[in-house]
Amino acid sequence: MPKIAILIYSVDNTIAKLAENEKKGIEIAGGEAEIFQVPDINYKSDLEQEEEGGKARKTNADFPYKIVTRETLVEHDYYLLGIPTKFGNFPAEWKNFWDSNTGGLWAKGSLHGKIAGLFVSGAISGKGDTEMCIMNAMSTLVHHGIIYIPLGYKNAYKELTNIDDVNGSCAWGAGCVSGVDGDRPPSVSELKVHQLQGKTFYERIKDL
Ligand SMILES: Cc1cc2nc3c(=O)[nH]c(=O)nc-3n(C[C@H](O)[C@H](O)[C@H](O)COP(=O)(O)O)c2cc1C
Numbered sequence: 723m724p725k726i727a728i729l730i731y732s733v734d735n736t737i738a739k740l741a742e743n744e745k746k747g748i749e750i751a752g753g754e755a756e757i758f759q760v761p762d763i764n765y766k767s768d769l770e771q772e773e774e775g776g777k778a779r780k781t782n783a784d785f786p787y788k789i790v791t792r793e794t795l796v797e798h799d800y801y802l803l804g805i806p807t808k809f810g811n812f813p814a815e816w817k818n819f820w821d822s823n824t825g826g827l828w829a830k831g832s833l834h835g836k837i838a839g840l841f842v843s844g845a846i847s848g849k850g851d852t853e854m855c856i857m858n859a860m861s862t863l864v865h866h867g868i869i870y871i872p873l874g875y876k877n878a879y880k881e882l883t884n885i886d887d888v889n890g891s892c893a894w895g896a897g898c899v900s901g902v903d904g905d906r907p908p909s910v911s912e913l914k915v916h917q918l919q920g921k922t923f924y925e926r927i928k929d930l
Contacts, residue, residue, distance in 0.1 A: 724927050725797065726755035729790050730804035731815045733780050734904035736843040737804040738787075740896065743913045744802050744841060747920025753928060755802070755920070758790035760819045792823045800837050800927050801868075802920070803859065807844040810854035820862050827866070834867030837930075839923045841916060843898040847888050856894040871926055878918045881911050891915040 726748055732738040741757050748755045762782045782789060795801075805812045827833055840859060842852040863870055873895050875882055881889055889911050890897030896919040898908045908916075 723754055724800050724924075724930070726753060726800045726802065726924065726927075727790070727794055727798040728755050728757045728802045728804060729760065729794075730757060730787070731760040731806060731813060732785065732804070733806065734900065735780065736898055736900040736904065736908065737806050737841075738785055739908055740841055740843060740898055740913075740916045741802075741804045743908075743916035744804070744896070744920040744923075747917035747922075748924045749920075750917065751921040751924040751928075753924035757787045758794055759785055759787040760815050761789050763815050763818055790819065792827060795824065795827065795836075796832055798836075800923075801839075802923060803838055803840045805840060805842050805855055805859055807842055807851050807855040810851040811858045812855060816859070824866065831867065835869065836866075837869045837871060837927055838863055839871045839873070839919060840895040841897060841919060842890070842895055843900050844890060845900055845902045845904065847890060847899040852890060852897050853892055853894050871923060873915070873919050873922065877922045878915045881915045881918075884911065887911055889915065895919065 728741050728744055730737045730741045745755045759782055840856045842855050844852040860870060872893055874893055882891060888899050890899040896915040898912045900906050
């Protein structure tokens with residue numbers, strides 16, 4: 723059975739919730755996946771500095787997932803990357819992980835031909851930030867020769883074309899709008915699209 727690693731970074735829990743639903747979708751389709759988290763970078767956010775005693779920033783220790791290492795990347799052939807958008811790009815923690823762990827893998831072509839899909843979250847909807855985030859993240863995948871599988875419209879057409887409710891998903895990958903304070907929980911429709919992405923991804927790779 724293909725080994726799928728769901729690689730995430732989450733502070734306010736949105737991406738972690740979405741990852742659990744991607745995993746559920748894979749399992750519904752008969753597959754298996756494990757969630758790993760990208761290591762923290764030890765810094766205080768500007769919000770924490772401004773609001774000492776305010777909302778505590780979550781760290782890796784607040785989540786039950788193993789930390790992703792270069793061995794995780796080598797041992798798995800399939801990845802789903804869950805990325806919280808920062809200024810239309812992936813956060814420093816993601817960049818730090820790839821930059822400090824994968825130069826040697828890049829030089830040897832160790833990840834060439836592996837396959838990945840992406841899912842995202844962002845505070846606001848309809849500004850293109852999360853799509854930009856996926857496109858920017860793809861530069862890293864392309865340099866490693868990792869093949870990208872989009873969500874597309876086929877299996878999530880109903881949810882992606884519904885304009886009665888906010889849904890952060892798009893053809894590039896399932897998504898979620900978490901609100902400017904990060905406290906909007908994923909909607910039923912958004913969670914459904916994450917499950918559909920997990921299912922669609924697994925069905926695409928299972929016979930490769
Ligand atoms: C410094 C910073 C920059 C951000 N930039 C964006 C952005 O460009 N677009 C957006 O929609 N959300 C942006 N956000 C919001 C996060 O993407 C959003 O809160 C995300 O859902 C957090 O995921 P998490 O709950 O898993 O930590 C930003 C948040 C921070 C702290």
